[in-house]
Amino acid sequence: MSIWLIRPSSFVTTAVVGCVVWLLVLENTDWMARHDAVLGPIGLVGALALTWAMNWPQHLTFDGDRFVRRAWLRPALVLPVSDITAVAGYYLAKAGPRIAIGGSDPRLALDLMPGAADQALMLRRLGRRLEHLDMTNVIADEGTRRALGIPGGGLRDPWTPEHHIPACPACGHDWREHPGASTDAAIKGKCAECVYETKHLPRRERVTACSAEAGSWQGPAVT
Numbered sequence: 001m002s003i004w005l006i007r008p009s010s011f012v013t014t015a016v017v018g019c020v021v022w023l024l025v026l027e028n029t030d031w032m033a034r035h036d037a038v039l040g041p042i043g044l045v046g047a048l049a050l051t052w053a054m055n056w057p058q059h060l061t062f063d064g065d066r067f068v069r070r071a072w073l074r075p076a077l078v079l080p081v082s083d084i085t086a087v088a089g090y091y092l093a094k095a096g097p098r099i100a101i102g103g104s105d106p107r108l109a110l111d112l113m114p115g116a117a118d119q120a121l122m123l124r125r126l127g128r129r130l131e132h133l134d135m136t137n138v139i140a141d142e143g144t145r146r147a148l149g150i151p152g153g154g155l156r157d158p159w160t161p162e163h164h165i166p167a168c169p170a171c172g173h174d175w176r177e178h179p180g181a182s183t184d185a186a187i188k189g190k191c192a193e194c195v196y197e198t199k200h201l202p203r204r205e206r207v208t209a210c211s212a213e214a215g216s217w218q219g220p221a222v223t
């Protein structure tokens, strides 16, 4: 599955706002307006450069084995799950909970928001993969374990609503992996986690991927 960490629309908005603000300042400041032929282009280039540095669109893909971060005109950053050395939750003021994922190379570090549906699913997938690889010791604490969907006591996960949908009874995977969920995770109408497992199993052990609709097994609403 893949998600935008910074959307192209966010880049465009910031660039346009920056340029408009610059032009307003330029035309309303006497000494600047006298030199607008020179200052105008310099400011516009500056506004674009700042947007490039702060708000450059980034796309993140997780295929179960590695995180690949792509940005326009920049080389792709690849963080294999086996290289992850630390997964730690923290709280960013005004932005909410975050999960920092770090490897031995600091340039590959990632930040995900467990509050966003698609990023939450990506974190759960990471949790399952860390369990398979027997690497759960890289997870910093109890709160982070919960965000990664790894059971281990403690208080209820504050990010999961109380009336949560149980895992699929057919394949046991997270309901958000299935077709019809709000996240763009299912692969060709099949549970994405099943598809991943199918690809990684030896040929003779392969089973067909589950195609149940997300939430189709949900019981009567609990009040």
Ligand SMILES: [Zn+2]
Pocket (backbone or CB within 6 Å): 168, 169, 170, 171, 172, 173, 178, 191, 210, 211, 212
């Ligand atoms: Zn299923």
Ligand SMILES: [Zn+2]
Pocket (backbone or CB within 6 Å): 168, 171, 172, 173, 177, 191, 192, 193, 194, 195, 210
């Ligand atoms: Zn499944």
